[in-house]
Amino acid sequence: MVSTSNNHLVTFFCIIACFIAKICAVSGAKDTLRISESLKLHNGEILESSNKRYRFLSDHSSSFLVIQFVYLNHSVNIWAANDYLDASSRPRISTISMNESGRLEVYGHGNSDVAVFTVNSKQKVMISKTRATLLDNGNLVLTSRSGRTVWQSFDYPADDTWLSSGMKLGISLLSQRSTTCCLQRAASGPSLAPSPGSPSFPVGPSGGRKESKNSRVKFYVIGACAGAFLAALGLLYWRCKLRKRILGYRREHPGSETPEPNDKGDDESLFFSFTSVDIATNHFSEECKLGQGGFGPVYKGKLVNGLEIAVKRLNRMSGHGIEQFKNEVKVISKLQHRNLVKLLGYCIEREERLLIYEYLPNNSLDSVLFDAAKRDTLDWKRRLKIIEGVAQGLLYLHKYSRLKIIHRDLKTSNVLLDADLNPKISDFGTARIFGENEMRGSTKNIVGTYGYMSPEYAMDGIFSEKSDVFSFGVMILEIISGKKNTSFYDSDRHLNLIGHVWDLWTEGRILEITDSCLDETISTREALQYVHVGLLCVQENAADRPTMSDVVSMLLKESMVLATPKRPAFAEIMTLNNTELPQNPESSSVNSVTISDVQGR
Known part of the structure; x- marks a missing residue:
């Protein structure tokens, strides 16, 4: 065994020696x-x-x-x-x-x-x-x-x-x-x-x-080869350690996907020329337009290789929008997960700012969930699958991605559906990157969507993982009930959806919370479990809300004992349709480079 290993080692070094000798034989001029x-x-x-x-x-x-x-x-x-x-x-x-x-x-x-x-x-x-x-x-x-x-x-x-x-x-x-x-x-x-x-x-x-003098060239070549060999050994060691970490994550979370790392130091491989995108979208024609966001339209395109794409075109002369654009490129280019929308590339040319994404044929979750003609496609099992997929994507952002990301604008219109109705979180224009030990941040520039904002963020500008947890809780209640929190109206109580669900919960009328279009027999146990988790996520005090790790465990483990939820935030607030809210782009429901208003054609 030792002799065989030594023979392999000798053969390896002979190959390296022959390679270096061959290089050194090249003349001083190089190409x-x-x-x-x-x-x-x-x-x-x-x-x-x-x-x-x-x-x-x-x-x-x-x-x-x-x-x-x-x-x-x-x-x-x-x-x-x-x-x-x-x-x-x-x-x-x-x-x-x-x-x-x-x-x-x-x-x-x-x-x-x-x-x-x-x-x-x-x-x-x-x-x-x-x-x-x-x-x-x-x-x-x-x-x-x-x-x-x-x-x-x-x-x-x-x-x-x-x-x-x-x-x-x-x-x-x-x-x-x-x-x-x-x-x-x-x-x-x-x-x-x-x-x-x-x-x-x-x-x-x-x-x-x-x-040029051959001796100098040979010296440089030999030094470069030796340095490359040592660098390769170091890279191999680093990749082995990273692979071990990835495999451990996959064993712990079998439903997630963490791809091999990309070691490039820049993002030049993501760059698209404006000409190629212009041709793909038929010169940004109205026929290819999918929708209109707060800072620009969204188009469907088809590249010369047949790949369908979605293109966000940022409005010109929008300083805030450009900052949002740069932020989204920086954030999402480093993220890879099956429940996050995939960034294919970007374009910064002339005055154009474009983001190129994978095209998802079923558009956004809200365009299906709140459309009377389409909502039937979301049966009970699919709705639970969507909730679990969004939870896995959010857990990845908070804990397992290379960067700790707080989304800050999670809502049904920022969740896209692929051909199989699998959810993918999108729109990272307002996302914030946290340090490893950073727990929360604050801002005077409140961006996001009323109805999904946690009380501490909407009132004091304080955001954290628990802010996203609150938004996710609102989404759970919307998906289960088929009703939108920001447009819910109850003529008897005049409460928003959160307050309405809370009252039905306390009265034990769980099945009245579920969407009336669901003709199938719904498991009372599952309905109780998911509404329970949703109410835990929308509690008023951020410290009372669970983390996304806890949320995923609650959703996947049937036997887990859940805490009793406290009264949720905004339970007594009148419907937002009757409330005057500030109107400005920075706090509207669509932000700089969103595709949250995508409509199917």
């Missing part, structure tokens, strides 16, 4: 410039394509940045950085560097601190951790860590450019710019004119570059 790497152009360092046919360097006068095609003993400039040609002052080029923010910057002689210009300055969104590669067709491309091209020289041909293999003319859908070439340029630019004797490329004098 890729990675993060924080630089080329000392004044020392003759260059980027060279793997087929040795193209070179990226400064010309012989060190005044221009060009890509050359190499043919026999000749070379010709086939591309030049136009932005630099148009600059009023052009010092001699010394160094080019790829920084961590995704900019390919050029520095002049005598000033290594301030870049002369940025090669990819016209790139709409800078993507961090980008690398530059000179391909075998002469195209200089900048790619993200996921391999997506974010900028390429073929999209910005120099004047007098001669077409290389793969270069295209026309309109770029991604960058929305015209790719054309001029025939002549002022004499101040580098010569790209054709010369006789070259195979479709003009021939000019050789650049006469010096090769």
Whole structure:
């Protein structure tokens, strides 16, 4: 056994040694410039394509940045950085560097601190951790860590450019710019004119570059390989520990879903171009419009790969809405659970702010629950399944997600239903992130929906996990009764739904609480259990309310003994239809980037 292990170990190190030796055999010129790497152009360092046919360097006068095609003993400039040609002052080029923010910057002689210009300055969104590669067709491309091209020289041909293999003319859908070439340029630019004797490329004098020292390159390569090997071991150890934690959570909560972690340092993989979303929604046509939120409309779209999407389009010139948008992207991009709506991506381009979500065909829970023509689809078992699913999603937000999240606007219109009527919590525009040991927060900017707000939040701006628990309790009573708390009216008692349910509970009339459209035989025990849990959640004092961990246990364990609920908050308040409430976007039922008003078509 020991001998076999040793043999495997020896084989492994032999493979590593062969790999390093192979890399070290490569010449000093390289085809890729990675993060924080630089080329000392004044020392003759260059980027060279793997087929040795193209070179990226400064010309012989060190005044221009060009890509050359190499043919026999000749070379010709086939591309030049136009932005630099148009600059009023052009010092001699010394160094080019790829920084961590995704900019390919050029520095002049005598000033290594301030870049002369940025090669990819016209790139709409800078993507961090980008690398530059000179391909075998002469195209200089900048790619993200996921391999997506974010900028390429073929999209910005120099004047007098001669077409290389793969270069295209026309309109770029991604960058929305015209790719054309001029025939002549002022004499101040580098010569790209054709010369006789070259195979479709003009021939000019050789650049006469010096090769980098192989020893230095080998040293860097060996060091990088060793560092990568150690980093891989550390990453493997970290992932094993995280997997153990995930498996433990799944064993404890078999109905939940926690996916493998995404180790990317940025969210560039979520970025959508405006053009792709515009085409998917048929230019945001009225036929594709699903509904209108407080800060903008929601559209249905279909990507070129056939995937259906829901797009939130934030109203322009809305400062508060933009902050809500950024908050929602930050929060939901880090959350993954079967009972949370899935964020597919986002777009920040021109003045547009878009969120792209998975499309859920049954829209929001309130559009089904409170619609007389649709409510029959929610039978008793489905309603209990929806309650349990929302509870699991809320428990994940409070306890098991990477971030501790307080939703602050949980309601039936912010719960979406998929094709199988499984619930997914949505709309994180007002959500707040808590620290690990943080128990509650306060604000003067009350946002949310009256009827779902806990008394301490509505009156004093204090919010915590127990604020979400209160909102969840209101939802339980709404789902069981089929009545909306904010529009309930009882001509005899003039109470809201909470007060109405409380009176029926104290009088032992449990089955009168359930929705009258439910023709099937309803289990009195289940009705009693779920109404009981709902009343525990809406108690006036936050300290008396259970946590979501307790709530999930109460719902799933039939034999669990439940505490007696105290009188709920707002039990004596008259119906909200007869109450004057402040009217402002920050405290309305729909907030900045919500899809809570989605209506089926």
